[in-house]
Amino acid sequence: MAVNLEDKSKMVVTEGSYAVAHAAKVCRPNVISAYPITPQTHIVENLSKFMADGEIPNCEYINVESEFSAISALVGASAAGARTYSATTSQGLELMHEVLFNAAGMRLPIVMTIANRAVSAPINIWNDQQDSISQRDTGWLQLYAEDLQESADMLPQLYKIAEDKEVLLPGMACMDGFILSHVYEPLVLLEQDLTDEFLPAYEPEYVLDPKNPMSFGAFAAPDTYEEFRYLQEQAMQNALPKIEAVAKEFGEIFGRFHGGLIDEYRTEDAEVIIMAMGSILGTIKDVVDEYRARGEKIGVLKVRAFRPFPKEQIRKAIKDAAVVAVLDKNISIGTNEGALFTETKACMYNARCDIPIIGYTIGHGGRDIRLETIAKIIEEAKEVASSGINTESQFVEVREELL
Amino acid sequence: MKITTGGVCKAGTTLVNKTGGWRSFRPVFNYEKCKKCGLCEIVCPDMSVLPKEDGFFKYNYDYCKGCGICANECPADAIEMVLEEK
Numbered sequence: 269m270a271v272n273l274e275d276k277s278k279m280v281v282t283e284g285s286y287a288v289a290h291a292a293k294v295c296r297p298n299v300i301s302a303y304p305i306t307p308q309t310h311i312v313e314n315l316s317k318f319m320a321d322g323e324i325p326n327c328e329y330i331n332v333e334s335e336f337s338a339i340s341a342l343v344g345a346s347a348a349g350a351r352t353y354s355a356t357t358s359q360g361l362e363l364m365h366e367v368l369f370n371a372a373g374m375r376l377p378i379v380m381t382i383a384n385r386a387v388s389a390p391i392n393i394w395n396d397q398q399d400s401i402s403q404r405d406t407g408w409l410q411l412y413a414e415d416l417q418e419s420a421d422m423l424p425q426l427y428k429i430a431e432d433k434e435v436l437l438p439g440m441a442c443m444d445g446f447i448l449s450h451v452y453e454p455l456v457l458l459e460q461d462l463t464d465e466f467l468p469a470y471e472p473e474y475v476l477d478p479k480n481p482m483s484f485g486a487f488a489a490p491d492t493y494e495e496f497r498y499l500q501e502q503a504m505q506n507a508l509p510k511i512e513a514v515a516k517e518f519g520e521i522f523g524r525f526h527g528g529l530i531d532e533y534r535t536e537d538a539e540v541i542i543m544a545m546g547s548i549l550g551t552i553k554d555v556v557d558e559y560r561a562r563g564e565k566i567g568v569l570k571v572r573a574f575r576p577f578p579k580e581q582i583r584k585a586i587k588d589a590a591v592v593a594v595l596d597k598n599i600s601i602g603t604n605e606g607a608l609f610t611e612t613k614a615c616m617y618n619a620r621c622d623i624p625i626i627g628y629t630i631g632h633g634g635r636d637i638r639l640e641t642i643a644k645i646i647e648e649a650k651e652v653a654s655s656g657i658n659t660e661s662q663f664v665e666v667r668e669e670l671l
Numbered sequence: 672m673k674i675t676t677g678g679v680c681k682a683g684t685t686l687v688n689k690t691g692g693w694r695s696f697r698p699v700f701n702y703e704k705c706k707k708c709g710l711c712e713i714v715c716p717d718m719s720v721l722p723k724e725d726g727f728f729k730y731n732y733d734y735c736k737g738c739g740i741c742a743n744e745c746p747a748d749a750i751e752m753v754l755e756e757k
Contacts, residue, residue: 375677436676474679481682488678495674 285310372407394634538567694737
């Protein structure tokens with residue numbers, strides 16, 4: 269995102285994890301559960317310090333014994349009416365899997381930051397997005413941040429979307445581990461007064477309260493279960509316009525806009541469009557700027573919301589391109605495709621639009637993504653535009669000498 | 672009936688389902704051995720162990736499913752699981 273000139277005087281140089289922890293703090297959470305796992309740990313460490321310094325009023329900070337407990341504690345706390353927060357990644361997020369469904373089915377607007385990391389085995393602590401992509405069917409909203417400022421700005425936005433009466437779903441604010449969590453950059457720490465103006469207190473519809481006992485997470489037999497699933501899907505669809513509206517409102521109050529469901533960069537007349545999510549967008553934009561300087565019509569489509577999946581917006585953004593290349597930091601093993609690629613193709617199929625779409629899985633386990641690699645992809649995409657698809661989806665670089 | 676958000680509903684409505692019929696073994700107290708420690712009441716997953724005025728406990732057989740946790744945990748061996756026979 270281009271720097272907002274008015275922000276320059278307010279900028280400080282801080283670590284991404286600090287900015288995110290600070291953003292969580294100014295959202296005034298009532299319960300934070302914490303369990304350390306790299307590269308997320310600095311977020312909950314910073315929150316722990318804020319707690320110790322008395323900077324988060326009316327909040328319980330719970331040290332739990334596993335990620336399974338971290339999310340379970342938040343399910344209870346959220347049912348009791350608390351605004352809740354935690355942060356996790358990789359194996360920790362996968363350990364939460366079962367409870368993620370419960371949180372979504374119980375319609376609890378829990379917000380978590382995911383510092384995206386590869387999954388074991390082999391063990392690897394570096395960044396890709398396999399962890400959160402693997403949770404795409406749990407019923408959680410998923411937004412992907414491009415830079416440090418967006419990783420922080422995403423939290424009040426996500427609370428506002430998640431807690432909306434027409435949505436009431438939990439949400440993951442995804443930021444690339446290390447690349448965003450451990451990097452220091454100039455940014456604006458969210459102002460408490462502006463955040464209070466933007467984000468009202470959470471007003472739950474039902475509250476777990478011994479004085480007025482209610483059953484939460486009750487049983488549903490075949491005669492009602494299907495309707496629960498239907499209502500969850502409706503809530504996700506309701507979130508589509510909310511994500512756009514909330515991003516716009518955030519922009520009006522804070523002066524920063526990172527995109528709604530998607531964000532287009534130099535796509536207006538683009539013949540080649542590169543699609544991706546997260547921090548890789550910065551690298552892609554640098555390469556695209558070089559191409560544009562040479563007069564080549566290349567554009568970038570940032571997908572900010574992966575759940576709900578913005579089919580209409582994506583269709584509209586890419587329908588006039590000659591070719592689209594989708595970059596995924598994940599793979600669904602057995603399809604040889606990343607999730608964004610598969611879903612983008614799926615949403616185009618019945619749109620009577622047969623532009624070629626090619627996919628690359630890239631940056632697995634934190635492998636560096638170089639400018640030359642992006643340029644190579646653009647060159648291959650250009651060739652597809654003129655002579656058709658040769659390879660539909662592939663690993664962008666495999667070290668043949670190791671195989 | 673309309674489904675509420677997240678399926679939140681009035682508590683205690685399952686009292687209409689008398690699940691005691693699921694039972695194949697019935698727990699029976701031996702008050703000669705019982706030390707009134709109350710562990711059975713704590714471990715019962717169905718709140719079917721009820722305190723009596725004299726400090727001993729009794730079962731609510733309308734809901735006890737006969738899981739046998741109380742008998743297994745009883746430190747005084749004062750609960751016997753008796754086969755339900757028609």
